[in-house]
Amino acid sequence: MVDAEDAHDKLGERLLRTGLESDSGALALVIEHQGEPIGDVALWLTDREHRQAEIGWVLDPTYGGRGLAGEAVQATLALGFEHYRLHRVTAQMDARNQASAALARRVGMRLEAHHVQDWFSKGDWTDTLVFARLAAEHQVLGNGG
Numbered sequence: 001m002v003d004a005e006d007a008h009d010k011l012g013e014r015l016l017r018t019g020l021e022s023d024s025g026a027l028a029l030v031i032e033h034q035g036e037p038i039g040d041v042a043l044w045l046t047d048r049e050h051r052q053a054e055i056g057w058v059l060d061p062t063y064g065g066r067g068l069a070g071e072a073v074q075a076t077l078a079l080g081f082e083h084y085r086l087h088r089v090t091a092q093m094d095a096r097n098q099a100s101a102a103l104a105r106r107v108g109m110r111l112e113a114h115h116v117q118d119w120f121s122k123g124d125w126t127d128t129l130v131f132a133r134l135a136a137e138h139q140v141l142g143n144g145g
């Protein structure tokens with residue numbers, strides 16, 4: 001449950017994510033549908049010198065199943081590789097989150113690792129999936145994956 005103070009702090013953090021070249025080393029893209037914010041995609045540098053970044057996404061489930069998240073993630077990856085000249089972008093998620101893993105595959109990310117019980121969440125050990133995409137793969141395969 002997110003209270004108003006949390007929401008305010010999170011919004012404040014996101015407003016600072018204006019571009020990878022900024023001090024925050026991050027950007028956040030809001031997914032809108034008919035003028036309403038329904039999700040977001042964030043991209044942040046994990047290694048500025050060697051142009052590596054991580055991407056994360058979230059979508060209001062009411063708007064799932066229409067390809068909207070995939071389109072936004074694809075656009076953000078294209079920005080990362082084509083505008084920011086990133087070398088490698090990764091995405092990590094709870095292995096139980098099959099919708100996210102499917103999205104990662106749809107946008108052309110490769111499964112690189114399945115960490116077993118590396119995260120303790122809400123009373124349970126959970127697995128983590130790590131996906132990645134390289135600039136070379138983006139160029140070879142195009143942005144359609």
Ligand SMILES: CC(C)(COP(=O)(O)OP(=O)(O)OC[C@H]1O[C@@H](n2cnc3c(N)ncnc32)[C@H](O)[C@@H]1OP(=O)(O)O)[C@@H](O)C(=O)NCCC(=O)NCCS
Binds near residue numbers: 056058060066100
């Ligand atoms: C991950 C998440 C964004 C995926 O949502 P999603 O609705 O599956 O993704 P999309 O918006 O890209 O929609 C894709 C679905 O729409 C369908 N679709 C319908 N019309 C489409 C179109 N015109 N173009 C593309 N896909 C379309 C696709 O077939 C796919 O459905 P399927 O999985 O049954 O095959 C959502 O589950 C979520 O917010 N999860 C919580 C956040 C999270 O886990 N983040 C991970 C941190 S990295």
